[in-house]
Amino acid sequence: MTASLDPDNFGVVRAASKPIPYDIPVFDNFEDERQHRKERLAAAFRLFGKLGFGEGVAGHITVRDPEHPDCFWLNPIGMDFRLISVSDLILVNHEGEILHGEYAINQAAFAIHSEVHAARPDVIAAAHTHSIYGKAFSSLGRLLDPITQDACAFYDDHVLFDDYTGVVLDSSEGRRIAAGLEMKKAAILRNHGLLTVGHSVDEAAWWYITMERSCQAQLLAMAAGTPILIDADCAAMTHDQVGHNFAGWFSFQPLYSTIVREQPDLFD
DSSP states (O other): OEOOOOOOOTTTBTTTOOOOOOOOOSSSHHHHHHHHHHHHHHHHHHHHHHHHOTTTOOOEEEESSSOOTTTTEEOTTTGGGGHHHHHHHHEEEETTEEEEEESOOHHHHHHHHHHHHHTTOOEEEEEOOOOHHHHHHTTTTTOOOOOEEEEGGGSSEEEEEEEESSSSOOOOHHHHHHHHHHOOSSSTTTEEEEEEESHHHHHHHHHHHHHHHHHHHHHHHHHHOOOOOOOOHHHHHHHHSSSSSHHHHHHHHHHHHHHHHOGGGGGG
């Protein structure tokens, strides 16, 4: 069962003979929706691994359980993103109790994600890793500039968490990050890395991927010279075109199609 979203302002030209996958699934039962979310989560991990976002045991993506909104699924600690399958995912509640799964979890993942999910009922998924360009850019202690069309997805829609107090192991630090995020889609955690959220795994994962690339683009531009900023009005208009929920979900679909064809064992 599907429900169509109107992809206005996102450059979609529709023709009956050339369909495109612009229908976001809607489910009649929790079991099917849970399986869908877990499959998207496993695929997102495989993509993050393929893109080189892994850094030892650091990094995590979570998705809220559809039936139990005070619980979320995430990756086991110590398992490479490139190896994670649906059956490896762990279910944990906001008290830190593991309800399903055979492995331990990352304490930092729990400390950050439990507080983000608790503070933002609209957030279905959240992503954070120590990817190279995100953590390099985070050391500058600044927001992304609107220097490219892609970066405008984050124009006035991300925050700087301008503090670093060590590895996030305590829920109080997670609460500070969640509060600092406000109602934005992303945060730059100074001297740490990037955090993105979304109304689906697809959206949160895509915002992370394109934010990482936007950090890379700005670092390259700053190394080459002085980037020319897009003016505020145009940046805001472009954000409305490429930074909305559907844009994030839809942009993930080609990547999802590719990874499931290349690595079908992620469904195991």
